[in-house]
Amino acid sequence: MQSTARHFKDNAGAALVDTNLQDSLSKLKTGFSERRRQAAERLPEFEALRDRARDIKNHALENLDFYLEEFERKVTALGGHVHWAPTAEDARRIIAELCKGVGARTIAKSKSMIAEEIGLNEHLEALGITPIETDLGEYIIQLRHEPPSHIIAPAVHLTKDQVADTFLEHHSKLGFTRRLTERNDLVAEARYVLRQKFLDADVGLTGANFLVAETGSSMLVTNEGNADLSNTLPRMHIVLASIEKVIPTLEDAAVLLRVLARSATGQESSAYTTLNTGPKRPGDLDGPEQYHVVLLDNGRSSVLGTKMQDMLRCIRCGACMNHCPVYGAIGGHAYGWVYPGPIGAVLTPQLIGVEEAGNLPNASTFCGRCESVCPVRIPLPSLMRHWREREFERHLTPRPVRQGLALWGFVVQRPQLYRAVTALANRLLTILGRAEGRLHSLLLAGGWTRFRDFPTPERGGTFHAQWQRRRS
Amino acid sequence: MSGDAGNADRTEVLNSVRRSLRRGELDADRRQILEARLAQPPRGPAIARAALAQPGKVDLFCTWAEANNATVARVSAAEVPSELMAYLARNNLPAQAVIAPSPQLAAYDWASQKMLSLRHGRAEASDQVAITGAFAGIAETGTVVTASGPEHPVTLNLLADTHIVVLRESDIVGGYEDVWARLRTNYGKDRMPRTVNTITGPSRTGDIEQTIELGAHGPRRMHILVVRE
Numbered sequence: 001m002q003s004t005a006r007h008f009k010d011n012a013g014a015a016l017v018d019t020n021l022q023d024s025l026s027k028l029k030t031g032f033s034e035r036r037r038q039a040a041e042r043l044p045e046f047e048a049l050r051d052r053a054r055d056i057k058n059h060a061l062e063n064l065d066f067y068l069e070e071f072e073r074k075v076t077a078l079g080g081h082v083h084w085a086p087t088a089e090d091a092r093r094i095i096a097e098l099c100k101g102v103g104a105r106t107i108a109k110s111k112s113m114i115a116e117e118i119g120l121n122e123h124l125e126a127l128g129i130t131p132i133e134t135d136l137g138e139y140i141i142q143l144r145h146e147p148p149s150h151i152i153a154p155a156v157h158l159t160k161d162q163v164a165d166t167f168l169e170h171h172s173k174l175g176f177t178r179r180l181t182e183r184n185d186l187v188a189e190a191r192y193v194l195r196q197k198f199l200d201a202d203v204g205l206t207g208a209n210f211l212v213a214e215t216g217s218s219m220l221v222t223n224e225g226n227a228d229l230s231n232t233l234p235r236m237h238i239v240l241a242s243i244e245k246v247i248p249t250l251e252d253a254a255v256l257l258r259v260l261a262r263s264a265t266g267q268e269s270s271a272y273t274t275l276n277t278g279p280k281r282p283g284d285l286d287g288p289e290q291y292h293v294v295l296l297d298n299g300r301s302s303v304l305g306t307k308m309q310d311m312l313r314c315i316r317c318g319a320c321m322n323h324c325p326v327y328g329a330i331g332g333h334a335y336g337w338v339y340p341g342p343i344g345a346v347l348t349p350q351l352i353g354v355e356e357a358g359n360l361p362n363a364s365t366f367c368g369r370c371e372s373v374c375p376v377r378i379p380l381p382s383l384m385r386h387w388r389e390r391e392f393e394r395h396l397t398p399r400p401v402r403q404g405l406a407l408w409g410f411v412v413q414r415p416q417l418y419r420a421v422t423a424l425a426n427r428l429l430t431i432l433g434r435a436e437g438r439l440h441s442l443l444l445a446g447g448w449t450r451f452r453d454f455p456t457p458e459r460g461g462t463f464h465a466q467w468q469r470r471r472s
Numbered sequence: 473m474s475g476d477a478g479n480a481d482r483t484e485v486l487n488s489v490r491r492s493l494r495r496g497e498l499d500a501d502r503r504q505i506l507e508a509r510l511a512q513p514p515r516g517p518a519i520a521r522a523a524l525a526q527p528g529k530v531d532l533f534c535t536w537a538e539a540n541n542a543t544v545a546r547v548s549a550a551e552v553p554s555e556l557m558a559y560l561a562r563n564n565l566p567a568q569a570v571i572a573p574s575p576q577l578a579a580y581d582w583a584s585q586k587m588l589s590l591r592h593g594r595a596e597a598s599d600q601v602a603i604t605g606a607f608a609g610i611a612e613t614g615t616v617v618t619a620s621g622p623e624h625p626v627t628l629n630l631l632a633d634t635h636i637v638v639l640r641e642s643d644i645v646g647g648y649e650d651v652w653a654r655l656r657t658n659y660g661k662d663r664m665p666r667t668v669n670t671i672t673g674p675s676r677t678g679d680i681e682q683t684i685e686l687g688a689h690g691p692r693r694m695h696i697l698v699v700r701e
Contacts, residue, residue, distance in 0.1 A: 024681070031682035048517040056516075065489045066498055066506050074662070084482040136688055137679035153679060160681050187677060187685040194689065199597055214510050215664045225630055225675040225690025232626045232667070243485065248509060250655075254648035255516035268536065269613040271676050272690065275668040283622035285594040287666055297485045304492035 001119050001147060003352055005336035008359035015330040024157050025331055032153075032322040035266025036373065043262065053259050054377045056252045057313035060244075061304060067213040067246045068295065074216025078278030080291040088118035091296045095120065095205070095238060098292055099129050102236050104202035110220070110227035111135035112207030113151055113316060114240050114296055116338045117351065120205075131205070132197045134226040136190055143170045149332030151339065152264050152318040157331045160186070194226070204230035204288065208241035209315065210256060211293070214249040217275040218293060221260060225272055237276065237288040242296045244312040256315060259375035264317040299351055311346050311383055313376040320370035320380060326363050335360055342370035342380040349387045358396050361387035422462045429456050515649050522612040522646035529611040533644045534698060536614025540673030541686060542694040549699055552580045552638060557588060559695055560601065565634060569601035570594075574623035576605045577638060594625035595632055602632035602691075608651045609644040609698075613672055616696065617651050619659070620667035629669050635691040640699045 004011060015021055040046045060067055072082040085091035091114075099107065107124065109115065109131045121131045121142075133142040137155035141148060143166050148154030155163070163186055168179045171193060180186050206227045208218040218239045220227045231237045247253060261267045280287035303309055321327040321341025332340030337357065339347045345360040361384035370380040391397055392405075411418050433439045433456035441449045448454055460466050490496055498506070524532060534544045547555045560567055567585070571577055573592040582590060595602050607619040616637050620626045629635060645651060651670075659665055675690030686692055 027682050043519070043521075045517045045519055052516045062493065063498070063502075063506055064493075065486050066503065068486065068489070070510070077662070078664075083478065084485045086481055086484045086488070090481060134689065135679070136677045140679070153682065155679055156682065158680075163680055183680045183683055184685050186680060187688055191687065191689060195597065198689075214513065215662075217664055217668075223676045223678070224688035226688070228626070228630050228669065229689055232630060243489070248506075249513035250652040251513035251515050251649055254652070257648065258516075258519075265678060267672075268540070269615055269670075269672040271540075271672050271674070273615075273670040273672075275664060277664040277666055277668075279666070281621070281666050284620065284666065285622065285625040286627045287620065295485070297488065301485060301488035301492055304489060305494055306492070 001116055001338055003337045003348075003356055005348055005352070005357040005360055008334060008336055008363060011334035011336055012330045012363070015334045020159050020162060021157050021331050024159055025328055028156070028322060028328050032265055032318070033373075036263055036319060036322070037266075039262035039266040039268065042268075043258070046259070046262065049255055049258050050375050050377060052255050053315075053375055054313060056247060056255060057315075057376050060247050060252075061309060061312055064243065064246065064301075064304065067248055068243060070213040071211050071216055071246050074213070075278065075291075075293055076216075078216060080216065080278040080293065083292060083294045085294055085296045085298075088296070088298050091118050091240065091294055091298070092120060092123045094294050095240065096124065096127055096129070098236065098238055099124065099203055100127070102202055102290070104129055104236070106130045106132055106197065106201050107203045107205050108198050108201035108226075108230045108234060109133050109138075110204070110206040110222070110230045111138045111154065112205070112240055113148075113338060114207055114242055115205070116148060117298065118296065120240070132194070132201065134194050134198065134224075134230060135222075136187065136224060136226075139190060139194065140166060143167075147333065147338070149340065150318060150321060151316050151341075151343075157333060198226075198229045198233050201230075201234045203236045203238060204232075204234040205238045205240060206230050208239050208245055208293075209260065210253050211241055211246040212248075212250055212253055212275070213246055215275070215277055217277040219253055220274045220276070221257065221270045221272070222274075223265075223267075223271045228272055228274055231274070231276055231288065232286055235288055236290040236292070237279070239276070239291075239293045240296065241293065242298065242300055244300055260315055260317055263319040263373065263375040303350060307386060308346075308350065308383060310378050311343070311350065313378055314343055314347075315376060316343075317375055319373040319375065320378075323369040323373050325365065325367060325369070335363075342384070343378070346378075346380060346383040346387070349390075354387055354390050354394065355396060358387070358391040361385075361391070419462070419464055423465065426457045426462050429454075430459075432456070513652075519612055519647055524611070524646070526641070526644070529644050529646060530641050530698065532611040533609050533614050536612070537609075537616075537673070537696055538614070540614050541676070542614065542616075542673045542696055544696045544698055546698045546700065549580065549701070552697055552699060553582050553585045553588070555697055556603070556636060557585045559636070563634070563693070565601055569603050569636070570596070570599045570628065570632065571603040572605060572624050572628055574605050576640075577603065580638070595627040595630070597631060599632045601634045601636065602628040603636045603638065604628045606637050606639040606643060607668075608654060609639045609696075610647060610651060610670070611644055612647045615670050615672040616694075618669045618671070619655070619665040620669075621665055626667050626669065629671060630690050633687070633691060634693045634695065635671075635674075637694065637696045638699060639696055640701060642701055644698075
């Protein structure tokens with residue numbers, strides 16, 4: 001997928017004045033985040049489960065080579081195939097060859113963020129193979145030629161009316177000429193249209209929430225059932241998963257499942273959690289004849305053993321973006337690439353470079369809500385701080401910011417000078433703003449005063465001055 | 473892919489993992505520890521709400537299944553066919569269904585319902601009602617667990633608008649961990665069924681305005697007959 005992360009500031013500016021988007025985002029506060037809070041409160045063991053979930057993922061990452069080999073051994077023993085893809089290009093090539101091997105014309109595709117990451121759809125289309133997104137949200141944005149704006153709710157940026165317009169435009173040629181107004185009618189129409197596509201598809205492609213080394217199973221968590229139709233009806237099932245998805249055992253999966261659905265949507269359990277292990281067995285009346293797992297690295301292995309390893313614990317629940325005030329204000333598209341929100345601000349510079357995505361980790365107030373809700377306790381603010389430091393080190397920060405920080409650094413390292421400067425600034429601001437107690441414009445602070453007034457200091461001088469008086 | 477290129481890719485990924493972790497392949501001692509962990513998987517924190525005697529588990533299962541939009545009828549084995557017919561009538565559904573070819577289901581007296589027409593096998597796109605058994609029920613979340621095989625085609629769980637599950641009370645367990653233990657006992661530790669579905673209520677989506685709508689791709693209705701023994 002082509003990145004526009006470089007233009008984050010412009011993207012964010014446009015998002016703030018997009019009324020449809022703002023309408024959709026206003027529902028986030030009462031939607032996912034409130035439901036997560038209630039689900040967490042219903043389960044007294046929730047915090048203990050989060051600790052264990054973190055420990056399980058850490059253990060798996062520290063022994064990743066062992067568990068990957070174990071997973072491969074089990075898949076192979078039951079008649080499946082494992083393919084290793086060091087890069088995005090390798091994964092695209094492997095999947096294209098598998099599809100061509102069965103003469104595939106259409107693919108029923110279940111939502112996969114990794115498929116977005118490697119630009120799979122564009123690649124397959126160029127080869128004459130049609131991927132059909134079957135998750136409702138993904139289907140909607142595929143029709144609209146848009147990227148997902150959220151990792152679990154890809155069409156969360158759209159209103160019902162926008163979906164109705166999109167369906168009317170694309171379904172009228174199938175005989176659906178009435179513009180729908182109710183959500184359940186929209187869901188029913190998509191169900192009808194997609195059902196035939198499932199039945200016709202040659203290949204089913206899904207992601208995986210977890211790969212279980214103990215059993216060689218891929219584990220999928222969904223609500224719609226589209227992933228299950230994708231891995232049951234077509235004659236080939238391809239699982240595309242990144243290497244950090246492997247966990248040791250089914251018991252570990254149980255812990256992770258308990259925090260995943262609650263953190264994501266506030267459900268006690270998603271409707272469908274499915275373990276797939278190898279192809280159709282002798283005597284089975286349905287199921288795919290071939291089962292393939294494509295293991296994608298794409299730079300992840302190089303994160304192991306570094307300060308940034310914690311990001312690989314992510315189980316893609318989306319809680320960090322549901323609780324982020326910045327995501328809540330601008331939505332996912334402004335981030336400019338596949339993964340938005342706090343986890344996107346951490347993953348994107350790693351995957352496509354800090355030169356392209358350096359703006360993203362700056363789009364945070366470090367309020368810490370993301371870390372406070374992360375089911376695997378990823379220290380997102382400190383990982384974002386790491387990228388800010390890398391950006392500064394590489395001289396990617398704009399010159400005025402660098403000069404400002406240098407000046408600030410010079411002053412704060414000299415206490416006498418600092419006190420003198422702040423006392424002077426304090427008096428100056430008090431005088432300038434004495435009429436109203438606030439300033440409408442201020443030299444060097446145009447970025448602030450363009451949108452809001454600058455408050456004048458409280459009476460009584462600087463903090464240092466007040467402290468001195470209080471002590472004496 | 474298979475062949476030399478595939479092997480080179482495999483080596484590249486594994487070597488990169490080891491290089492980053494600043495070590496070579498794991499030594500024998502470390503491997504032994506990890507193999508022991510696989511052989512005896514440690515359980516996570518116990519979930520208090522499912523730590524109940526069997527009747528309590530059955531009640532908890534029914535409560536959560538209903539909370540997740542399934543419907544539940546608690547019946548004796550003799551009542552299974554009549555409750556099925558009553559359910560179909562209540563919901564204006566035809567007295568016609570596809571049923572899993574399993575000995576457990578064959579033991580019920582379906583012939584007692586003269587109007588009922590059953591086909592044994594996998595589901596087809598035209599089927600409106602599918603009847604299956606269940607491998608287990610999970611009390612903690614009201615989840616039905618099915619294991620694929622000749623006696624339980626997966627399409628039965630997915631294609632029909634209405635999924636009717638016949639679940640014996642004795643198959644209801646506390647949590648996922650109890651299901652894993654049963655799978656290992658019944659199928660062998662290294663041989664999972666091809667597909668294990670855990671299903672919590674009917675299919676749903678929240679993809680339009682974060683509002684839940686039932687019946688996205690899988691069944692619109694899920695009715696569970698919990699059978700007393």
